[in-house]
Amino acid sequence: MLNVSQQRWFGWDGANDNLWAQSLRPILTASEMNFTPADVKDLITGDPHLACGFKQAFNQSPAEMSEDALLVLLGKALAAYQETLITGVTAFDAFSAALAAEDATGIAQYPDAAARGLKLFVGEGRCNLCHFGPNFTNGEFGNIGIPYFIEKGKVDKGRFGGIQSLQANPYNLLGAYNDDVGGKTKLRTRHIKRQYSNWGEFKIPSLRNVADTAPYMHNGSLATLADVVDHYSELNEERLHADGEKILRPLNLSELEKADLMAFLKTLSAPLMANTTLDGFVDECRP
Helix, strand or coil: CCCHHHCCCECCCCCECCHHHHHHHHHHCCCCCCCCHHHHHHHHHCCHHHHHHHHHHHCCCHHHCCHHHHHHHHHHHHHHHHCCCCECCCHHHHHHHHHHCCCHHHHHCCCHHHHHHHHHHHCCCCHHHCCCCCCCCCCCEECCCCCCEEECCEECCCHHHHHHHHHHCCCCCCCCCCCCCCCHHHHHHHHCCCCHHHCCCEECCCCCCHHHCCCECCCCCECCHHHHHHHHHCCCHHHHHHCCCCCCCCCCCCHHHHHHHHHHHHCCCCCECCCCCCCCCCCCCCC
């Protein structure tokens, strides 16, 4: 959830193209909350405090709205909150700023092991080919050799299935609930196409706060950051070639290189910024 507002696609399979639709996914998904739009409306209108709070927030009576319109507003409210979950300045950010300012004192404060790990990250490791920019991600999808068989006879389609779900979703940016009057946000979704190569592809996540977000990979199959580093060090090159992967290669890292890479990744963590406050908010619905 951290820095989620910076994402382009949502979910490991990218089945949503906007944050408010992604916020509805657990509400509507059968394996999670399993609500229908009608259930959501009944829940809000059936609780006087929720109904009052909804009207205070949106200046609309929930009882007078359609089920879909109410659900969408709820999703957009959830998204608005999630957009405040922004992390602060990391040790790496401070180091980067010191480099730009030619501040020798600031540069010297960055750990030597992390500096070596950074050189490996952008050098021999070539990690930056997929994890780049302010959020250390290209915002797209890749096959990194993690199995996508859920159990015997069942396969997680990854991005291939995500595109299919996205195109069928009434809450995507091509639908009636997009607030973008100019329509620029529709372009990516309008032109996206499924390809065979999308099988086994999953989102390339941001690496900000990666040391604090275990377990890892789309299926949570790697328990620790050390396991992730080991995965890239010992990749099954035969399998990657079979899937058409042309970038990834086993890194064959030494124990020191593994430790250095982890030291660098740990400098990408920072606590949430204190940018959300309820000061001045008056709950008009409390007795």
